[in-house]
Amino acid sequence: MKPPQHTALTFEKLFAEIDPKVANTFTVEQLEAIKRGFSSPAWTRHSLNIRVSVPIPGLRFYLVLLAGSERRSQVRLRSEKGLYPFWTPVNILFIIGFLSILSVSGYTIFSFILSSLTHLSSNYPTSIPWISDKSECEHTGRIWRDGKCWDSEHNPNF
Template sequence: MNNTHYNNPTFEQLFSQINPEIASTFTDKQIEALKRGFSYNKSSRHFLNIRVSIPIPRLGFYLVLLAGSERRSQNRLRSEKGLYPFWTLSNSLFVIGFLSILSICCFTIFSFVLSSLNLTSPLSYPTSIPWIYDKSECEYTDRVWRDDKCWDYEHSPNF
């Protein structure tokens, strides 16, 4: 194999897996063309490219999330749809799990934000104060004495 200025680890790995008898039949021009085909292409970059290995004991697990503008042909899209169907059991379980976690997180954050806002009701709810038994003490606390009970007309339901 001719070493030229096109060094690509993916190409090197793939080419090393070709049977040596077959690899020896490639001409320098063919190898150059293959290397150029594997060379870095800025137009193949994705807008979003997240690749994570998740260390789960006894499992080699990884997650890849790619997003960007669609550049595949309609024929290729149709053929890949048959090769890689979206609604498989594992994909469905992942989507359900992801949406469940997202919903729980959103609910928790929403609940926290609402509880941190000091939302007070503009309405007041009158209630009798059971530990005040006489009119003078009731009026002294800026409440109203009525029907032999001390009433608080500004009682908050958050009390």
Template structure:
């Protein structure tokens, strides 16, 4: 087999599946062209690239989620549409299960968030509004009125007391 320097691991794995007789028939120019073809795909990364092995006992299962800008040609899109249809049995089962889990979680989470937000909003509006309160350290009418407060029922009242004070 000819010497190949700086080989892409994917190219190496695929190239190792070719019989040695055919692999030795490639010229150096052909090998370099094939390597360039593999190298051009190695640099194209997806904006979102999540690859997870899912630990399900007794099953070898993985999940891949890829997203990014569309760079495939219209011809390739048409070919892949036929090879990888969106609506097949596996995809429908997965999407149904995923949407069921998402819906059931939303029935649990949204009421909790709603009640938290409404209670926070009502607490904020009540607690920041000024309301009357008595001032415990003022004991006579003249001192109370001197501070622009109201004397009522033998107590000094501040009509604009802020709870944030």
């Protein structure tokens, strides 16, 4: 339930927008019924309520993301679908941009994690320059080839 003060402020904002000629026609009972409607559970907060002002120089831009239980009637949903269509040019551009950023970020993170895992488990053979004798090389468990001592378990992260 909303605090009474918040409900009163919301009602006062709405009432201030009504033409005074119309506002004067409301009875006390009608005004009380409207106030009760504002304090009903249908006007409670959303489960997810993110409101952000985006600091873009020269533009006043904001972003709102709301989510929660659907409490609107089918009639209202149909009427709002006509008033606020989803597939508008701006919405399409936003969705394309958002999905592009999401896919590039996901690919970058995935490739970074994958490369980290492969580097940890991969070994690269390398010659050991300080061992120049075949018997000393084989004594340390390495392979003598082409006049060099090769270590097949060298890890570049060493």
